[in-house]
Amino acid sequence: MHPHFKPGPLPLSMQLTPEGKLKHFLSTEGLPHLLLHDIMDRAEQFVTLPAKQQKKAPFLRGKTVMNLFFENSTRTRVTFEIAAQRLGADVTNLDIRTSSATKGETLLDTVRNLEAMNADMFVVRHEHAGTAQFIARYCAPHISVLNAGDGRHAHPTQAMLDMFTIRQKKGDFAPLKVAIVGDILHSRVARSQIHALTSLGTGEVRVIAPKTLVPAGLDKMGVNIFNNLDEGLKDLDVVIALRQQRERMDSALLPSEQEFFKLYGLTDKRLEATKPDAIVMHPGPINRGVEIDSRVADGSRSVIMEQVTNGIAVRMAVMSMIMGSMAGGAA
Numbered sequence: 608m609h610p611h612f613k614p615g616p617l618p619l620s621m622q623l624t625p626e627g628k629l630k631h632f633l634s635t636e637g638l639p640h641l642l643l644h645d646i647m648d649r650a651e652q653f654v655t656l657p658a659k660q661q662k663k664a665p666f667l668r669g670k671t672v673m674n675l676f677f678e679n680s681t682r683t684r685v686t687f688e689i690a691a692q693r694l695g696a697d698v699t700n701l702d703i704r705t706s707s708a709t710k711g712e713t714l715l716d717t718v719r720n721l722e723a724m725n726a727d728m729f730v731v732r733h734e735h736a737g738t739a740q741f742i743a744r745y746c747a748p749h750i751s752v753l754n755a756g757d758g759r760h761a762h763p764t765q766a767m768l769d770m771f772t773i774r775q776k777k778g779d780f781a782p783l784k785v786a787i788v789g790d791i792l793h794s795r796v797a798r799s800q801i802h803a804l805t806s807l808g809t810g811e812v813r814v815i816a817p818k819t820l821v822p823a824g825l826d827k828m829g830v831n832i833f834n835n836l837d838e839g840l841k842d843l844d845v846v847i848a849l850r851q852q853r854e855r856m857d858s859a860l861l862p863s864e865q866e867f868f869k870l871y872g873l874t875d876k877r878l879e880a881t882k883p884d885a886i887v888m889h890p891g892p893i894n895r896g897v898e899i900d901s902r903v904a905d906g907s908r909s910v911i912m913e914q915v916t917n918g919i920a921v922r923m924a925v926m927s928m929i930m931g932s933m934a935g936g937a938a
């Protein structure tokens with residue numbers, strides 16, 4: 608990253624046009640609930656169309672989408688690629704491991720070169736928080752940037768596909784009790800989900816985690832914090848399990864995966880505390896036997912694979928809305 612860049616608060620004006628339409632999609636923080644519902648409404652249109660008919664909605668025809676994944680991904684990268692293709696875009700996946708980034712080229716120089724190849728949209732995943740924001744600030748004005756996950760900071764399209772899945776299964780957010788369980792400290796997904804859930808007026812948002820995995824200041828985000836799993840699971844409508852982010856974790860934070868599973872692992876027995884029709888979600892990748900038992904991950908309450916499928920429609924929705932805003936037309 609640029610040595611002088613310090614990711615700071617993200618002003619809404621950085622993501623939205625003066626008319627309040629999406630220009631970039633960097634974070635769910637501060638986004639109005641009407642815009643979040645617009646994204647879900649648009650995704651609903653795509654999800655009900657068979658893939659062949661989706662290709663007849665070429666919102667991105669003639670546009671070039673570049674996937675820049677500086678960190679590994681399965682779900683996000685592939686669903687962004689499928690979404691862009693269904694919208695008629697030309698899609699390029701830059702293989703960072705064989706790119707000139709490995710020869711010392713700076714991020715901005717890489718961006719400048721991709722701009723010169725007529726990029727219209729960058730989809731960016733990076734281990735450093737603020738990278739997508741940085742690119743959005745310095746790239747050419749006609750280019751839009753979508754954050755596909757930056758460090759511990761944000762993963763806005765993941766949060767939106769999760770909101771979409773909750774809305775599909777449960778309808779209105781107001782009566783719902785939703786909990787996010789596990790490694791909140793290192794999770795960009797949790798932060799983006801909390802911003803979206805609170806903006807959408809969710810009845811109660813809980814986090815359930817050991818004290819060592821609760822970030823400072825979380826209590827100011829409008830959530831109730833539980834350190835005991837059984838207490839936190841009581842009467843829930845939606846349980847969202849998170850992966851232990853071992854790649855970002857100081858090993859001193861947790862004694863062992865076995866102990867974590869004993870205290871915080873989701874099992875059928877422990878889920879008896881939730882409402883009988885509660886759903887279980889997970890953004891993936893899942894660690895079986897660490898944060899979730901296989902019987903739960905593959906069981907009747909699990910909507911994990913539906914989340915993955917919904918990722919295509921939600922990413923189509925966000926990309927098509929951005930392209931509408933950039934063209935000055937209806938988003």
Ligand code: CP
Pocket residue numbers: 679680681682683684756765890891892
């Ligand atoms: N949920 C998610 O971001 O998964 P990937 O890392 O596989 O993209």
